[in-house]
Amino acid sequence: MTEQLPALRLEGIVKTFPGVRALDKVSFSVMPGEVHALMGENGAGKSTLMKVLGGIHQPDEGSIIVEETPVVMTSPLQAKGKGIVFIHQELSLAEELTVAENIYLGELPKKSFGRVDWKTLFDRTDAILAKLKVGFTARTRVGDLSIANQQMVEIARALTVDAKAVIFDEPTASLTDAEKVVLFDVIADLKTHGVGIIYISHRMEEIFRITDRISVLRDGQYRGTLTTAETGEDEITQLMIGRKLDLSRNASDHEIGDVALEVRNLSCGRLFKDISFEVRRGEVVGFYGLVGAGRTEIAETLFGLREPSRGQILLDGEETVIHSPADAIAKGISLVPEDRKGQGLVLGMNCRDNMTLPQVGDLKAGPFVAEGAEIAIFDQYRDKLDIRTPGWRQLVGNLSGGNQQKIVIGKWLSMHPKVLIVDEPTRGIDVGSKSEIHNLIRDLARQGYAVIVISSEMPEVLHVSDRIVAMYSGEIIRSFTSKEVTEDNLIQAISGITPDKAA
Amino acid sequence: MEPGTLSTFLKRGAIWGFIVLELVFFSVAGEFLSLSDKAFMDVDNMLLLFKQSAPIGIIAIGMTIIMINGNIDLSVGATFALSAVVLLDSMTWSVFAGLGDGVIPIAWGLALMTGVLLGALNGLIVWKTGVDAFIVTLGSMLGYRGLVFMYHGEQPTSHLNWTLVDFAEAQFLGLHTATWFLIAVTAAGWYLTNRSVHGRNAYAIGDNRTAAINAGIRVGPHMMINFMIIGFLAALSAVVFYSESGSVNPNDGELYELWVITAVVLGGTKLTGGAGSVLSTLGGVLAIQLLRKGLGHIGADTETVNLVIGLILIAVLFLDRQLNLKGREALRI
Numbered sequence: 047m048t049e050q051l052p053a054l055r056l057e058g059i060v061k062t063f064p065g066v067r068a069l070d071k072v073s074f075s076v077m078p079g080e081v082h083a084l085m086g087e088n089g090a091g092k093s094t095l096m097k098v099l100g101g102i103h104q105p106d107e108g109s110i111i112v113e114e115t116p117v118v119m120t121s122p123l124q125a126k127g128k129g130i131v132f133i134h135q136e137l138s139l140a141e142e143l144t145v146a147e148n149i150y151l152g153e154l155p156k157k158s159f160g161r162v163d164w165k166t167l168f169d170r171t172d173a174i175l176a177k178l179k180v181g182f183t184a185r186t187r188v189g190d191l192s193i194a195n196q197q198m199v200e201i202a203r204a205l206t207v208d209a210k211a212v213i214f215d216e217p218t219a220s221l222t223d224a225e226k227v228v229l230f231d232v233i234a235d236l237k238t239h240g241v242g243i244i245y246i247s248h249r250m251e252e253i254f255r256i257t258d259r260i261s262v263l264r265d266g267q268y269r270g271t272l273t274t275a276e277t278g279e280d281e282i283t284q285l286m287i288g289r290k291l292d293l294s295r296n297a298s299d300h301e302i303g304d305v306a307l308e309v310r311n312l313s314c315g316r317l318f319k320d321i322s323f324e325v326r327r328g329e330v331v332g333f334y335g336l337v338g339a340g341r342t343e344i345a346e347t348l349f350g351l352r353e354p355s356r357g358q359i360l361l362d363g364e365e366t367v368i369h370s371p372a373d374a375i376a377k378g379i380s381l382v383p384e385d386r387k388g389q390g391l392v393l394g395m396n397c398r399d400n401m402t403l404p405q406v407g408d409l410k411a412g413p414f415v416a417e418g419a420e421i422a423i424f425d426q427y428r429d430k431l432d433i434r435t436p437g438w439r440q441l442v443g444n445l446s447g448g449n450q451q452k453i454v455i456g457k458w459l460s461m462h463p464k465v466l467i468v469d470e471p472t473r474g475i476d477v478g479s480k481s482e483i484h485n486l487i488r489d490l491a492r493q494g495y496a497v498i499v500i501s502s503e504m505p506e507v508l509h510v511s512d513r514i515v516a517m518y519s520g521e522i523i524r525s526f527t528s529k530e531v532t533e534d535n536l537i538q539a540i541s542g543i544t545p546d547k548a549a
Numbered sequence: 550m551e552p553g554t555l556s557t558f559l560k561r562g563a564i565w566g567f568i569v570l571e572l573v574f575f576s577v578a579g580e581f582l583s584l585s586d587k588a589f590m591d592v593d594n595m596l597l598l599f600k601q602s603a604p605i606g607i608i609a610i611g612m613t614i615i616m617i618n619g620n621i622d623l624s625v626g627a628t629f630a631l632s633a634v635v636l637l638d639s640m641t642w643s644v645f646a647g648l649g650d651g652v653i654p655i656a657w658g659l660a661l662m663t664g665v666l667l668g669a670l671n672g673l674i675v676w677k678t679g680v681d682a683f684i685v686t687l688g689s690m691l692g693y694r695g696l697v698f699m700y701h702g703e704q705p706t707s708h709l710n711w712t713l714v715d716f717a718e719a720q721f722l723g724l725h726t727a728t729w730f731l732i733a734v735t736a737a738g739w740y741l742t743n744r745s746v747h748g749r750n751a752y753a754i755g756d757n758r759t760a761a762i763n764a765g766i767r768v769g770p771h772m773m774i775n776f777m778i779i780g781f782l783a784a785l786s787a788v789v790f791y792s793e794s795g796s797v798n799p800n801d802g803e804l805y806e807l808w809v810i811t812a813v814v815l816g817g818t819k820l821t822g823g824a825g826s827v828l829s830t831l832g833g834v835l836a837i838q839l840l841r842k843g844l845g846h847i848g849a850d851t852e853t854v855n856l857v858i859g860l861i862l863i864a865v866l867f868l869d870r871q872l873n874l875k876g877r878e879a880l881r882i
Contacts, residue, residue: 349763372765381763389763394756394823403753404764407746414744457764 051114053078053242054099054130054211059108061094068094071108072268074261076211076242081233083245083253083274086263087286087476092246095263096213100132101125112210123152129210133200135219141189146171148188149203174202178232194225201232211242218252219473222336230256248477249503250279262286287478299492302512303327305363306496307379307465309348312357317343318520321357325465325496330487332511333500335540340520341500342384345467349381350374361464375404378464382454384473384500386447390454393443397435398424400442401457427456431486448479455486466490467498472506484510504533516540564816564832567865568839575843582847589846596723598838603727604629606834607786608805609812610738611779613830616813617742618775619755619822620675620682625783626805627693628667632784633797634700636660637708650712661784667693668780672773682772690806697799709795717793727789731831734782738827741778751775755822811862812837 052075061069069091076082086092097103099110101119109116112128119125122132139148146167147154155163155170171184180198182191188199197217204212214233218226233256236243245257253260254274262269262285269285305324313319318340325331333341346352348359350368358365361377368374374381383389391400402409402420409416409423424438431452435445442453451471458466471487472480487510491497501507507514514526516539523539572590579589587594608625615622639645639659645652667689674685700706719726742748754761754768762768791797816833818825837858844854 351762370765370767371763372767375765383763388757389759392753392756392760392823395753399749399753403749403761403766406749410746413740415746415749 050077052076052111053080053113053240054244055111055114056095056099057109057111059095059098059105059110061098061103061105068266069098069105070266072263072266073108074268074271076244078210078240078242079237080259081237081243081245081257083247083257083260084263085247085253085260085282085286086269087478090263090286090476091266092263094266096132096215096246099125099130099213126207129208131204131207131209131212133197133204133212133214133217135216137193137196137200139188139196139199141187143188144184145175145182145186145188145191145199145202146184148199149174149184149206170206171202174205177205177235178202192225193220194222194228197221197229198232209236209241211244212236213244213246215246216248216474217245218247218249220337222338226252248474250282253282283477300328302329303494306361307348307498308360308363309344310358310360312344312347312354312359314343314347314352314354316520317352318517321522323515323522323525325498327494327496328491329512330491330497330499330510332507332514333498333517334502334504334507334514334536335517337502338519339517339540341517342469345381345469345498345500348374348379348465348467350379375461375463378462380458380461380463380466382451382458382466382468382471384469386450386454386474387443391442391450393441395442396439397428397433397442397445397453398438400453401427401460404457405461423460424456427460430459431456432482446479447475448482451475451479451483452486455483459490463495465496465498467500469500470502471499471510472501472503480506504536508533508536563865564829564836568832568836571836571839571843575839575846578847579843589843594842596720596725596728598835598842599728599731600725601842602834602838603725603731604786604790605805605808605812605837606731606831607734607789608779608783609809609816609830609834610734610827611782612809612813613816613818613825613827614738614742614748614751615682615775615779616810616818616820617755617822617825618751618772619758620772620775621686621810621820622668622671622682622776622779623686623806624667624671624690624693625779625809626802627690627697628664628780628783629787629802629805630697630797630799631667631693631700632660632663633787633791633801634697634706635663636788636791637706637795637797638700640708640710650710653710653713657788660788661781664780664782664784664787665777666780668776668778668783669773671780672776675776676769676773694800694803701799703799705796705798707796710792713792714795717789727793730785730789734785735827735831742825742827747771747774752823755824757823808837811858815862815865 055075057073059069059072060067072091072095074082084092084095094103098105101121101124104120110119111117112130117128119128140151143151149171150167155166157163168184175182175184178198178201180195182195188196191199217229221229233243233245245253247253257274259271259273260277260282261271262282264286272281272285303326306327308324310322312321321344323331333344335341343352347354348368350370350373359368360366361379366377368377368379387393392403398420401424406415406420409419411419421438427433428435433449433452433456435449442450445453455468468487471483475483484506487497487499491512499507499510508531512528514528514531514536516523516526516536518540526536575589608629612622612625636656636659639656640652645655648655671682671686671689674680675682678685717726721729724732742751750761750766750771753764754766754771758768787802812833813825813830814820814833815836816826816829816831818830840858840861841854844857
C-alpha cells in the first residue's frame with residue numbers, strides 16, 4: 047500500500063435531536079488496511095454516528111470524506127454506492143431465498159423480458175464465496191445456515207461492491223468461539239486488501255485481538271484515539287466512563303445457607319443430559335460454556351418452558367414438577383431471560399406495569415387493579431435497585447439497557463423468589479451499568495437469594511460467582527469453587543479439550 | 550408535562566376532532582345541498598345516529614379488545630346472524646309455548662349463549678392449534694354462515710314479539726334502548742381494558758407474547774376468554790337489533806366484520822396489537838355513521854358512501870403515520 051490517505055474521514059460531525067446534542071464535533075479517520083475500534087457506552091453516540099455514516103441521518107455540521115472526496119449521502123443505498131458498507135448486529139436476510147439472491151438482492155443480473163440470469167448470479171456468488179472460504183454454496187437456502195454463516199452472507203454482500211470502509215456492529219454477539227476465529231480471518235483478509243474497517247464492540251478481548259487503533263466516544267463527544275498495542279483496558283475504560291471498572295475475583299464474604307434448588311440427572315432430549323447440581327441460599331452459581339452448550343435450555347426447563355425427558359428437580363429438598371412459567375413463579379423460581387427486549391419486557395408498557403406484570407392479578411382492590419399498591423412496589427424497587435427513570439409512566443422501551451435489566455430483576459425480586467436465574471445479565475449493556483448489575487447480583491446473594499448466572503463472558507462469571515459450572519455440548523464437565531478456578535482450566539473445560547469429568 | 554403527552558393527546562383526540570369536522574362540514578354543506586330544510590345537527594337526527602351506531606358499535610368494542618390482544622375475529626358477522634336466528638326461532642319453539650312473554654329472557658339467553666359458544670370455539674382452536682386467528686376465524690366465518698343457511702335455507706327467519714318491539718323502541722332519558730346498550734358495553738369495555746387485570750394482560754400479550762408467557766400469564770385461556778367476549782357481544786348486538794326488526798335474512802350481518810374492523814382501526818387501535826382504546830373505537834364507530842348519514846343528508850347515494858369511507862380510512866391512517874414519530878423513522882418502501 048503506497049497511498050496513505052485515510053479510507054474514511056469524519057470531520058467535526060454535529061447532529062442534534064430536539065433537546066439532545068447526540069454528536070458534538072466528532073472527528074476521526076480510518077486508514078486503508080486498518081481495523082479501527084469505536085467504543086463508548088450505550089448512549090455515547092455510536093449508533094447515531096453509524097446512522098450518519100449509513101445515510102439514514104444527515105449531519106447538521108461537518109463532513110464525511112471518502113478518499114479525500116467529501117460525500118453527501120441521503121440513503122443506505124447511496125452510502126453503499128460510495129463504498130461504505132455495514133455488517134449489522136441484527137441480520138437482515140430473506141431466509142427463504144438462496145445465498146446468491148440475498149447477496150445480489152435489488153441488483154439481480156437480468157436477461158431479456160426481465161428474467162433472472164441465474165447462471166451469472168450463481169457463478170458470481172460462488173466466486174465471492176470462494177474468497178471467503180465458507181462451507182456453503184450460492185444455492186443454499188439462507189434459512190438453513192447457522193447465524194455465523196448468515197453473517198458471512200452479509201459480509202459477502204459487502205464484497206460485491208468496491209468497499210472502501212466496512213463497519214462491523216457487534217459482529218460476534220451471537221457467534222461461538224470457533225466462528226469468531228473464522229470472522230477474524232475474514233477481517234484480516236479484508237485488511238490485506240486495503241479496506242478500512244470500523245469495529246464496534248464492547249468486548250475487550252476482541253478489541254485487543256484484532257484492532258490497530260481505538261477511538262472512544264462519551265456523551266456524544268470524541269474523547270481520543272489510542273493505539274491498541276500501547277494501551278490497556280484501564281485506560282480505555284477510563285476514557286469511556288471516566289473511572290475504573292472493578293472486575294476482580296469475588297470471594298464469598300458471607301454465610302452460605304441451605305440447599306434451595308437441587309437438580310438430579312435432568313435431561314431434555316438432545317439439548318442436555320444428566321445435569322446434576324445444587325444451589326444454596328446466599329450463593330451465586332455461574333454457568334459458563336459456549337453458545338449452544340445447553341445452559342439456556344436448562345434455565346428454560348427449570349422455568350417450565352420446556353419439559354424434561356428425565357430427572358428430578360427439588361426445591362427446599364422436596365421433589366417438584368414444573369408445568370409452566372406460571373407454575374415456576376408460584377413455586378419461587380424466576381428467570382431473567384437472555385433477550386431482554388424480546389422475552390423479558392413489554393416495551394410499549396410503562397415501567398410500573400412491567401414491574402408488576404406477573405403479580406398484577408394479586409394486586410386487586412375490589413374489581414379494580416390496585417394502582418396505588420403497584421406504584422408503591424415500583425417506588426420501592428426503583429430506590430432499591432437505583433433505577434434511573436423520570437417516573438413510573440415512562441415507557442420501558444425508552445430506558446437504557448442497564449435500567450431495563452433492573453426493571454426485569456425488580457419484577458422478580460418484588461415477588462421474593464427462592465431461586466433467581468439470570469441469563470446473560472449484561473448482554474448489550476454498557477460498561478458502567480455492567481458493574482452495577484454485577485454488584486446487584488452479589489448483593490442479592492448477600493441477602494440470601496439463591497442465584498444462577500448464565501454468562502458467555504468469562505470475566506463476568508469469574509467476578510460474580512461463588513461456584514462455576516462448566517458446560518460443554520449439553521453436559522456438565524466440571525464444577526469449580528472460586529478458589530479452584532483459573533482462566534485456563536475453565537477454558538479447557540468448556541471447549542471439551544479435557545473430557546475430565548471429575549465433577 | 551411528560552414527554553409525548555401532547556402527541557398522545559393529539560392522537561387520542563384525533564378521532565373526536567374528525568367527528569367535529571364532519572358535523573361542521575355536513576351542517577354547512579347541508580344548508581346548500583340538502584333537499585330537506587331540516588338542520589343536520591337536529592336532536593332527533595343525532596339520537597337516531599346513536600341508535601344506528603349500536604349494532605356495529607357493540608361488536609367493535611369487543612373487536613378492540615381482540616385486536617389489542619394481537620388477534621382478529623372475522624366471524625363476527627356470521628355469529629351475529631346465527632345468534633339472531635336462534636333468538637327469533639327459539640321464541641316459536643313448542644317447548645316454550647304457554648310461557649307468554651316469559652319466553653323473551655329464555656330466547657335472549659339462548660342467543661347470547663350461542664354467541665359465547667361460537668366465540669369459545671374460535672378461541673379454543675386458536676389456543677390449541679396455534680393457527681393464526683385470521684385463518685381460524687376466516688374458516689369459522691364461512692362455517693358459521695353455512696350453519697345460518699342450513700337452518701332455513703334461503704328463507705328469512707321471522708318472529709315479531711310486540712313486547713320486545715316496545716322494549717327495543719323505548720326511550721329512556723331521550724336515548725333509545727340500543728343506545729343504552731352501546732353505552733353500557735362501552736363502559737364495561739373501558740373498565741375491562743383500563744382497570745382490570747385481564748385488560749392489563751391483554752395489552753402485554755398483544756405487545757410481546759413471549760414476555761407475557763415469561764411473566765406467567767396463561768396466554769391460551771386468556772385469548773379464549775377474549776373470543777368468548779366478542780362472541781357474546783356479537784350476539785348481544787343481534788339481540789338488540791332483531792328484538793325490534795323481528796326478521797333475519799340468512800345473509801344479514803355480511804361484511805359486518807369489515808365495518809367493525811374499519812371503525813376500530815379508525816379509532817387508532819393497532820392491527821399488530823399492544824395498543825388501542827375502547828373510547829377511540831366508539832369515536833370511530835360514530836365517525837363512520839356520521840359520514841353515512843351526512844352523505845345521505847347532502848344527497849349522495851349509497852355507492853358514493855362506501856367509496857368516500859374507503860378513501861377517508863386510508864387518508865386517516867396515512868396522516869396518523871405522518872404524525873407519528875415512529876412512522877417518520879420507518880423505512881421507506
